[in-house]
Amino acid sequence: MDTAVPASGHGEHAAASHIDEERKVRLGMLFYVLTDVTFVIFMLVAYPWLRSYNTDQGWFPFQHMRLPDQGTTVTLLLLMVVSAVFYFIGYMGIRAGNQWILRIGMLISLVLMLIALVGQIRFMGSQQFSTGDGTFADTWLLFSGYHIYHLLWATFLGLGVTHRAFRGRYTKEKHLGVVTIGYFWYWAALTPILIFILMTALPPKL
Amino acid sequence: MRKLFPSYLTGAILAIIGYIAGSQFVYHRIGSDNQPAGPNFTEQGMVVGFALFFIGWLIGIGALKYPFTWLLALKDPDHEEEMRLAGKDAGIIRYFKFTTDHKVVGIQYLVLVLIMLGFGGLGALLIRSELMRPGALLFPTETYNTIVTMHGMLMILATITFFIGPFGNFIVPIMIGARDMAFPRLNALSFAILVPAIVIFLSIPFWGYGQANGYGGGVQTGWTVYGPIATQTGMGMTALATAVILAGFSSILGAVNVITTIITMRAPGMRWTRMPMTVWGIFGAALLAALGTSSFAVDLLLILLDRIYKTSFFAASTGGNAVGAGGGNAWLSQNLFWFFGHPEVYLIVLPAFGIVCDVVAVFSRKPIFSYKMGVLGIMGVCVVSFLVWQHHEFVSGWAPELRFWYMATTELISVPTGFVFLVLLGTLWRGRIWMTLPMMFALSFLWNFVIGGLSGVFLSDVPLDVQLHGGMFVTAHFHYTIVGGALMCFFAAVAYWFPKMTGRMLDEKLGWIAFWGIQIGFNVAFLSMFIAGLQGMPRRVADYDPAFATANFITSIFAFLLIASVALYFYNIVISWVAGKKAVANPWGALSLEWQTPTPVPLENFEEIPVVTSAPFQYTQETVEAEAAAEPAAGQAAG
Amino acid sequence: MDDASVSPPTPPTPPGPPARAATPASTNHIARAAIIWAVCTAIAIVVFLLVAPHVVEWGILPAAASNRSDEINTVMWIFTLLSIPVFFMVVVFGGYAAFAFNRRRGRAGGTFLPSRRLPVVWIIISFVLVTFLYVYGLSFLNQVNAQEGNNPLVVNVTGEQWLWNFSYPQYGNAQSTALELPVNRPVIFHIQSVDVQHSFWIPAFGIKQDAVPGETTTISATPETIGTYVVRCAELCGLYHAYMETPVYVVSAGDFDTWVHAQVTPVPTSSSSSFIQPNVLPAEAANRASWRTSSVAEG
Numbered sequence A: 001m002d003t004a005v006p007a008s009g010h011g012e013h014a015a016a017s018h019i020d021e022e023r024k025v026r027l028g029m030l031f032y033v034l035t036d037v038t039f040v041i042f043m044l045v046a047y048p049w050l051r052s053y054n055t056d057q058g059w060f061p062f063q064h065m066r067l068p069d070q071g072t073t074v075t076l077l078l079l080m081v082v083s084a085v086f087y088f089i090g091y092m093g094i095r096a097g098n099q100w101i102l103r104i105g106m107l108i109s110l111v112l113m114l115i116a117l118v119g120q121i122r123f124m125g126s127q128q129f130s131t132g133d134g135t136f137a138d139t140w141l142l143f144s145g146y147h148i149y150h151l152l153w154a155t156f157l158g159l160g161v162t163h164r165a166f167r168g169r170y171t172k173e174k175h176l177g178v179v180t181i182g183y184f185w186y187w188a189a190l191t192p193i194l195i196f197i198l199m200t201a202l203p204p205k206l
Numbered sequence B: 001m002r003k004l005f006p007s008y009l010t011g012a013i014l015a016i017i018g019y020i021a022g023s024q025f026v027y028h029r030i031g032s033d034n035q036p037a038g039p040n041f042t043e044q045g046m047v048v049g050f051a052l053f054f055i056g057w058l059i060g061i062g063a064l065k066y067p068f069t070w071l072l073a074l075k076d077p078d079h080e081e082e083m084r085l086a087g088k089d090a091g092i093i094r095y096f097k098f099t100t101d102h103k104v105v106g107i108q109y110l111v112l113v114l115i116m117l118g119f120g121g122l123g124a125l126l127i128r129s130e131l132m133r134p135g136a137l138l139f140p141t142e143t144y145n146t147i148v149t150m151h152g153m154l155m156i157l158a159t160i161t162f163f164i165g166p167f168g169n170f171i172v173p174i175m176i177g178a179r180d181m182a183f184p185r186l187n188a189l190s191f192a193i194l195v196p197a198i199v200i201f202l203s204i205p206f207w208g209y210g211q212a213n214g215y216g217g218g219v220q221t222g223w224t225v226y227g228p229i230a231t232q233t234g235m236g237m238t239a240l241a242t243a244v245i246l247a248g249f250s251s252i253l254g255a256v257n258v259i260t261t262i263i264t265m266r267a268p269g270m271r272w273t274r275m276p277m278t279v280w281g282i283f284g285a286a287l288l289a290a291l292g293t294s295s296f297a298v299d300l301l302l303i304l305l306d307r308i309y310k311t312s313f314f315a316a317s318t319g320g321n322a323v324g325a326g327g328g329n330a331w332l333s334q335n336l337f338w339f340f341g342h343p344e345v346y347l348i349v350l351p352a353f354g355i356v357c358d359v360v361a362v363f364s365r366k367p368i369f370s371y372k373m374g375v376l377g378i379m380g381v382c383v384v385s386f387l388v389w390q391h392h393e394f395v396s397g398w399a400p401e402l403r404f405w406y407m408a409t410t411e412l413i414s415v416p417t418g419f420v421f422l423v424l425l426g427t428l429w430r431g432r433i434w435m436t437l438p439m440m441f442a443l444s445f446l447w448n449f450v451i452g453g454l455s456g457v458f459l460s461d462v463p464l465d466v467q468l469h470g471g472m473f474v475t476a477h478f479h480y481t482i483v484g485g486a487l488m489c490f491f492a493a494v495a496y497w498f499p500k501m502t503g504r505m506l507d508e509k510l511g512w513i514a515f516w517g518i519q520i521g522f523n524v525a526f527l528s529m530f531i532a533g534l535q536g537m538p539r540r541v542a543d544y545d546p547a548f549a550t551a552n553f554i555t556s557i558f559a560f561l562l563i564a565s566v567a568l569y570f571y572n573i574v575i576s577w578v579a580g581k582k583a584v585a586n587p588w589g590a591l592s593l594e595w596q597t598p599t600p601v602p603l604e605n606f607e608e609i610p611v612v613t614s615a616p617f618q619y620t621q622e623t624v625e626a627e628a629a630a631e632p633a634a635g636q637a638a639g
Numbered sequence C: 001m002d003d004a005s006v007s008p009p010t011p012p013t014p015p016g017p018p019a020r021a022a023t024p025a026s027t028n029h030i031a032r033a034a035i036i037w038a039v040c041t042a043i044a045i046v047v048f049l050l051v052a053p054h055v056v057e058w059g060i061l062p063a064a065a066s067n068r069s070d071e072i073n074t075v076m077w078i079f080t081l082l083s084i085p086v087f088f089m090v091v092v093f094g095g096y097a098a099f100a101f102n103r104r105r106g107r108a109g110g111t112f113l114p115s116r117r118l119p120v121v122w123i124i125i126s127f128v129l130v131t132f133l134y135v136y137g138l139s140f141l142n143q144v145n146a147q148e149g150n151n152p153l154v155v156n157v158t159g160e161q162w163l164w165n166f167s168y169p170q171y172g173n174a175q176s177t178a179l180e181l182p183v184n185r186p187v188i189f190h191i192q193s194v195d196v197q198h199s200f201w202i203p204a205f206g207i208k209q210d211a212v213p214g215e216t217t218t219i220s221a222t223p224e225t226i227g228t229y230v231v232r233c234a235e236l237c238g239l240y241h242a243y244m245e246t247p248v249y250v251v252s253a254g255d256f257d258t259w260v261h262a263q264v265t266p267v268p269t270s271s272s273s274s275f276i277q278p279n280v281l282p283a284e285a286a287n288r289a290s291w292r293t294s295s296v297a298e299g
Ligand SMILES: [Cu+2]
Pocket: C159, C162, C197, C198, C199, C233, C234, C235, C236, C237, C241, C244
């Protein structure tokens, strides 16, 4: 029988006693990020797919069309990476119990994220092509748009974490929020790198 | 009055305000003049309106309170606040607001799922009425195709929800000895997201119906919403895509929650090998939901972009009536769809496997026969189901050279499925079988699902699939698996857990009548549909060749019997819920944890978290004999 | 049963004498069920073998008019024959258990415990069955993929909402909206679509292939029986999908030559705009299928 023998004598009645709350929250966030990862993967599939079929020469129809500026792409990408690095520094700070490293790290990473967000929106809007100008343009705009969605989320979460860091809500022992939001932060920084690798390995022009 | 704020009432009010504000903002500030090459402002307004509808709803029911208190670093909720949010002492109103108690969420899901099944069944009724005789009987094809699409999609949404939703929420946490789900707020949120999704979905027929673009309003695509036709069809498609993306989001959040709960919240001693099979089934299904759903969400997102911003992910520009700008590939849509679509059918069926094993064990008064094999079966199906999706594209022309491989995986998946049959037969054999309503439904699963599975083997074979694909044979096959397999298990699960969830017994007599109506109606209707498929009748047609008349007439008549019997079963649920016999805590003599709690289950389920010491359903010779001795001679009275 | 929940767990005990007393030891349930299973299977197979030769005649299967049809029917017979014992295996043993071990018969159960052998046997049998079906299907798969040699007739098929257009490139691009084929000559269909996906299906030939916008797909068959058959669209393609049907005439080689030369002046095929007016009434669309002798009359 699935015997439910009440625990006796061990004082094991408190809900939390056998549940590792930290592990639970970390696992939940990891699974959530994992679903986002699958979403990005399925989105990325569109790029090699449409490129390889190139139906009716529709992948890159206007040979004079200017590609997105590589320099800006790399700059925005580096902004994300540096932001993630500062986030990690902040996290290491609170792990060592240093509130100010956490606060400075969070603040700098948030500011960089905001710059990346504004930059990405301006970059997307400044392209010479628009939707309907071939499937390369469509996929590029799709990735760009999804990246902006990522950045919006990261900014929202970053605002919360930074604000709470300045309120002193995190301690050496309890800083779960910094850890879990970090997962999303790193993933948001990793996405444009993946896209960049994809577009370098399979250049837009056939 | 204060109790009504926040509640679903305020949610509905803010949602409507949100829709009007969003759509009017687009029409007045962004644009309303649709040019062939420019954005489609009408549908852009719809999407923005739906988004604000959704956000207004969440604000109105108070779901966004916590994120913003978190953002502003206000006081973290204490235990008292959590209990208030879980609906402590709130009375009946707690079912009509954002409540975190997993049992409330489970009941909310159950009611919503029954409503969805009701609408889907109405669709089935209309479809079978139209197909009763050849010729255009009731509807123009525009209406008929929209009904087909809505029936398909709504039933899919209902069936992917109807185990994870009601039972995954209500039963699983108690079964594994937890006080609640891992993330109670997220749990309430995933239900809260599903409600506006269904409301938006049900609005499909009202969008652009009868519009003169030559391709019909509503949605003309079928639930598969393939590539370019989804771009071409009426405005209802935008509503469908938005609704299903929201529902998918809800399903992903729910799945993440269920997975985390099962991994981290098990009571002491509840090892993986001691979980009831239901938990395994729902765990496997949650994995599929978490990993597969994104694929369909991407598909729908691309469809929305194709429709609104005139991108061309799916539309090629060949020929005169090309849809969209060109360069797109329709096979991309098929693959994105079926990479979700195939795991999705196992998402429906895996919990059914688990539940049917548990029900059979309880009513055979035996431990589950070869438990490990059952687990292996469920998890094996879970893994292999990601490797078979191309069998939906055997005739699509995409990668025909891969067919031998997908044929192999598809036939291979029948092996772990067979394990479940062995477990069921082994558990039944030499048991002490108690023919209750849940048990009858569980046994009907054996009959129906073996037919569904065997017909699936026919379809997995490429040469046969080339003939049968896209025909009524396929329709009959998957109805045998989903209705005959999963829906019967849903009915079994409702009957089985009804006493625990509602505190009342489901009326056996009415249930018995409904059961036989359902079985006879279902089997005759769909066996006859197999014949129509063999004869060469295509799916999803509003009208057909008189050669198929006899088979369709029989199908329709018995489908009416099926629908009437299901309606009777629903009536039974309602009437028993209101005025049924009061149930004791453990009417079935089941041994899993949820039956050891009092009925109604108190707010945090257990006074003390139990310690589990053995595998599930360890009925022994002694206990069963003792039970037999204690029974009246007739042995028929409910425990 | 509430007390059961708190009693200490006991391992499942082997059947004791009282259980034996409830069911006479002489009853060999496995043997009984196996006999029932064998009888049911035998009867079903006999019925199936009696019925099978007549199914085309009774209209349960479409007329077998190409070299593909026979293959498909053979596969179908083999699969059905193998399904029968599997189906009865599950149904008979499940049903037998439900009746024989019902608690109204007053026996106390819990005696059939897992042996190591049964699952292994079960796994082996299911693998053998699946492997057989796979290998068997594979041998036919190669034939599905095979291109027809020996002077094939090429037909270009174009799906369009909601009709089929055919052209014969070997005959000066003769065009037609009905399909006409010579008997016993291999045909290769090159299939395209100008709008959304369709699926080119000739049930009597046992062939089906999607028409995908922007791509060309191919399928082949050899018609073997003179007669009138039908092309159906098997992929929901919008408003009048149900009426997207066209006759297929399989005629003698001579008749085909006469016919195809009469088509050589390409009749201006209904271009997309002139085909179906946007607001066409369903009844009008139904009339398009009026070659179906009685459908509209009955409706
Ligand atoms: Cu079609």
